[in-house]
Amino acid sequence: MKNYVQLIKEAIKAKNAKVCVIGIGYVGLPLAVENAKSGFNVLGIDRNIDRVNMINAGQNYIQDVADEELSMLVQDGVLSAADHFSDLSQQDIIIICVPTPLNEYHNPDTSYVEDVATKISKSLRKGQLIILESTTYPGMTQEIILPLLESSGLKTGEDFFLAFSPERVDPRNKIFSTKNTTKVVGGVTPQCLEVARYFYSSIISNVIPVSSTTVAEMTKIFENTYRAVNIALVNELMMLCNKMNISVWEVIDAASTKPFGIQAFSPGPGVGGHCIPIDPFYLSWKARQFDYRMRFIELAGELNIQVNQYVVDTVVKALNKNGKAIINSNIFLLGVAYKKDVSDYRESPALKIIQQLKIMGANLVFYDPFIKSMQNPDGSTIEIDWADLSEEQLKKSDCVLIITDHSDIDYQTVVDKSNIVIDTRNATKKIKHGREKIILI
Ligand SMILES: NC(=O)c1ccc[n+]([C@@H]2O[C@H](COP(=O)([O-])OP(=O)(O)OC[C@H]3O[C@@H](n4cnc5c(N)ncnc54)[C@H](O)[C@@H]3O)[C@@H](O)[C@H]2O)c1
Numbered sequence: 001m002k003n004y005v006q007l008i009k010e011a012i013k014a015k016n017a018k019v020c021v022i023g024i025g026y027v028g029l030p031l032a033v034e035n036a037k038s039g040f041n042v043l044g045i046d047r048n049i050d051r052v053n054m055i056n057a058g059q060n061y062i063q064d065v066a067d068e069e070l071s072m073l074v075q076d077g078v079l080s081a082a083d084h085f086s087d088l089s090q091q092d093i094i095i096i097c098v099p100t101p102l103n104e105y106h107n108p109d110t111s112y113v114e115d116v117a118t119k120i121s122k123s124l125r126k127g128q129l130i131i132l133e134s135t136t137y138p139g140m141t142q143e144i145i146l147p148l149l150e151s152s153g154l155k156t157g158e159d160f161f162l163a164f165s166p167e168r169v170d171p172r173n174k175i176f177s178t179k180n181t182t183k184v185v186g187g188v189t190p191q192c193l194e195v196a197r198y199f200y201s202s203i204i205s206n207v208i209p210v211s212s213t214t215v216a217e218m219t220k221i222f223e224n225t226y227r228a229v230n231i232a233l234v235n236e237l238m239m240l241c242n243k244m245n246i247s248v249w250e251v252i253d254a255a256s257t258k259p260f261g262i263q264a265f266s267p268g269p270g271v272g273g274h275c276i277p278i279d280p281f282y283l284s285w286k287a288r289q290f291d292y293r294m295r296f297i298e299l300a301g302e303l304n305i306q307v308n309q310y311v312v313d314t315v316v317k318a319l320n321k322n323g324k325a326i327i328n329s330n331i332f333l334l335g336v337a338y339k340k341d342v343s344d345y346r347e348s349p350a351l352k353i354i355q356q357l358k359i360m361g362a363n364l365v366f367y368d369p370f371i372k373s374m375q376n377p378d379g380s381t382i383e384i385d386w387a388d389l390s391e392e393q394l395k396k397s398d399c400v401l402i403i404t405d406h407s408d409i410d411y412q413t414v415v416d417k418s419n420i421v422i423d424t425r426n427a428t429k430k431i432k433h434g435r436e437k438i439i440l441i
Contacts, residue, residue, distance in 0.1 A: 004127040004159065005191050009198050011092055015039035017199075020091035022116050024051055024081060026274070026344065027133060027167045028097035029062045033070060034178045036079040038203045043091065044081040055081035063343060063370075064171055089123040093131070093199060096120075097167065100134045101278060101377075108137060108282050110144060117148040124152040129161040129195050132213075135220050135279050136164075137286040141213035146188060157189030163196035164213035166220030171273075172341045182206040186216030224279040225297055230265045231276070232300035235307045238267035238441060249426050249440065267441065269403050269424040270308045270349030272338025277304070277347045308352040311424055311441060315357065315399055318420050318439050324398050327361035332387065332397035334414065335404025336368045340425075343370035346377075350403045354384055365393070369406055391417045402427050 011017035017040060021032040024044035036042040046052055054061055058071035073079040088094065098112040113134055120130060130149060132141050141164040146156060156162050165185040170176060183204045187193030193209055200207045210216050234252070241248035248267055256264040271277045281301065284294040316326050336350035337343060345351065350366075351374075357364055365387035374382040387393050389409065394400060394417035402414075405427035415421050415434040422439045431438075 002126070004161075005195055007127055008092060008129055008161070008195055012199050012202055015202075017092040018043070018090060019093045019095070020045060020088065021095045021097055022046075022120075023096065023098035023112075023134070024055065025097065025099075026062055026064075026171060027169055028095075029055075030064050030169060030178045031095065031097065031133070031167070032079060033065050033073065034203055036073045037069070040078070040093075040203075042073075042079050043087060044079070045083070045085060045088075046081060047083055049083050052081040052083045055079070064169070064177065085119045085123070088120060089125050092127065093129045094120060095131045095133055097133050099274065100136050100282070101274075102281055106281055107285050110136070110140065113140070114144060114148070117145045121148050121152045124149055124154055124160060126154065126159045129163070129192075129199060131163045131165055131196055131199075133165055133167045135166060135224070135275065135282070136217055137282040138214045138218040138221065139286065140217060142188060157187075157191045161187065161189075161192040161195045162213070163187045163192050164216045165196065165200065166216060166223075168220070168223070171339075171344065179203070180205050182208055184208045184210055184216050184219050186210045186213040188213055218283075221279055221283045224275050225283060225294075225300075227265075228271060228276050228280045228304065229296050229300045230263070231268070231271055232303035234265040235267045235270075236303055239307070239310060242441065247440070249429070266426070267424075268307070268349070269311045269353060269441070271304045272346070272348035272350075273344060274346050277301075305352070308349050309356065311349075311353055311401070311403075311422070312356045312360075314422055314439060314441055315362075315401060316360070318422055319399055322398070322420060326357070329362050329398045330396060331357060331362045331364050332393060332400045332418075333364060333366040333384075334368075334389070334400060334402045334409065334427075335406050336366050336371055336374065337404045337406070340405045341370075341407055345371055345374055348404075351382070353401075353403065354382070358384075365397075367393075368404065369408055389414075394418045 019035045019040045020043045021028045022045045024046045032042045032044045058074040060067045060070045096116050098116055101109045103109040154160050168181050183200050185196050187196050197207055197209050238248040252264050255262055280297040284297040287294045319329050337345050338348040365385050367389045372386045399420045400418040402423045405425035411428045412431045415431055421437055424441045428438050
């Protein structure tokens with residue numbers, strides 16, 4: 001009988017193992033590039049034909065990937081992409097990085113992962129290592145992927161290997177990238193863990209094994225729940241501080257001087273991106289199966305949405321103070337991405353704020369250095385025009401609303417030329433004059 005553990009480890013060591021990344025988006029593409037850089041031959045599979053064509057033409061579309069690095073890897077023939085699954089059986093290691101959103105009832109939409117796992121099961125062969133990196137609830141790898149793969153007649157841990165390793169990428173983080181961010185990995189069996197750990201150790205600086213895929217899944221959800229809850233806490237503190245006429249920003253700066261027991265989070269217009277507003281609800285959904293309510297998650301979710309409305313109310317009050325009604329007012333939004341210096345606006349608080357201001361009859365335009373137009377998840381266009389960050393535009397706006405604190409903006413000029421500036425991120429922290437025009441949330 002062949003020892004598949006030994007075989008795949010030898011292929012990994014010799015860098016002969018073929019790696020396939022399914023879903024080459026914000027997570028999958030940097031991972032595919034990192035694998036190719038460390039000597040593996042990598043195939044990216046994506047149903048988005050535009051992304052596939054761009055990769056094969058050596059063109060980059062993810063900010064965290066270096067353009068030249070990607071085009072060199074494609075030129076060298078170690079990185080390519082396809083929009084079909086017909087070459088799956090030739091791959092040794094298959095990593096799943098497809099979306100895990102919420103459905104219309106705010107429950108996990110696992111259809112992307114299930115679709116991919118079903119496709120893998122059709123061509124599964126002995127010796128393959130399958131890894132899920134998409135964020136999910138504790139239990140999904142064992143409860144959904146395992147039975148789908150074993151429907152092929154092959155046995156996990158003997159014929160093929162199955163693991164979960166959460167992706168922890170922090171887009172635009174200049175210090176931590178795929179390579180130097182510690183990787184947690186859990187396997188369905190000890191053999192699965194051994195193989196997956198061996199694989200990641202060949203590309204990532206530090207790999208931490210855990211006892212099961214469920215522990216690895218819970219680790220990721222805990223990390224993101226921790227962020228969601230703490231952001232909600234600081235947002236609530238901000239709303240109270242504003243009532244009490246205390247600067248929440250000064251409080252945070254002062255509290256951060258304590259060398260232990262506190263980690264600073266910043267208030268803002270709400271939470272966004274494909275992780276913080278979504279992942280905790282995978283856990284609260286799972287908890288209900290155990291007749292348990294995750295009260296922190298639900299409260300954090302409510303508060304992080306309440307703060308969107310708080311921003312809108314602040315705009316209304318600020319205009320009112322200047323003798324203006326919100327209806328027919330001209331509001332200029334600065335930044336619509338979910339965080340600074342990224343081009344990703346998925347779940348961005350800007351989307352809810354835009355929606356609410358529009359309902360109230362405001363005329364809106366936006367400037368974002370990374371985004372020129374926006375679409376809803378169904379592909380329809382979000383009706384709001386992009387405007388240049390010009391003095392003329394600032395002057396003719398009744399109010400400028402900073403939603404995202406992108407770095408490459410001259411905030412002093414913004415304040416100098418504007419009538420009112422509502423700053424939801426303390427982007428104007430360092431400006432020297434004109435502070436009387438700023439309303440800091
Ligand atoms: N974006 C982040 O910062 C981040 C960080 C950590 C973890 N995650 C998790 O990683 C996963 C992927 O997120 P992302 O931000 O990279 O998403 P993304 O939308 O940027 O990329 C996903 C890709 O999968 C493709 N895809 C969808 N269904 C497919 C299918 N059936 N077959 C082939 N391709 C398919 C899409 O076309 C897309 O290109 C999610 O579970 C997310 O929660 C994301």
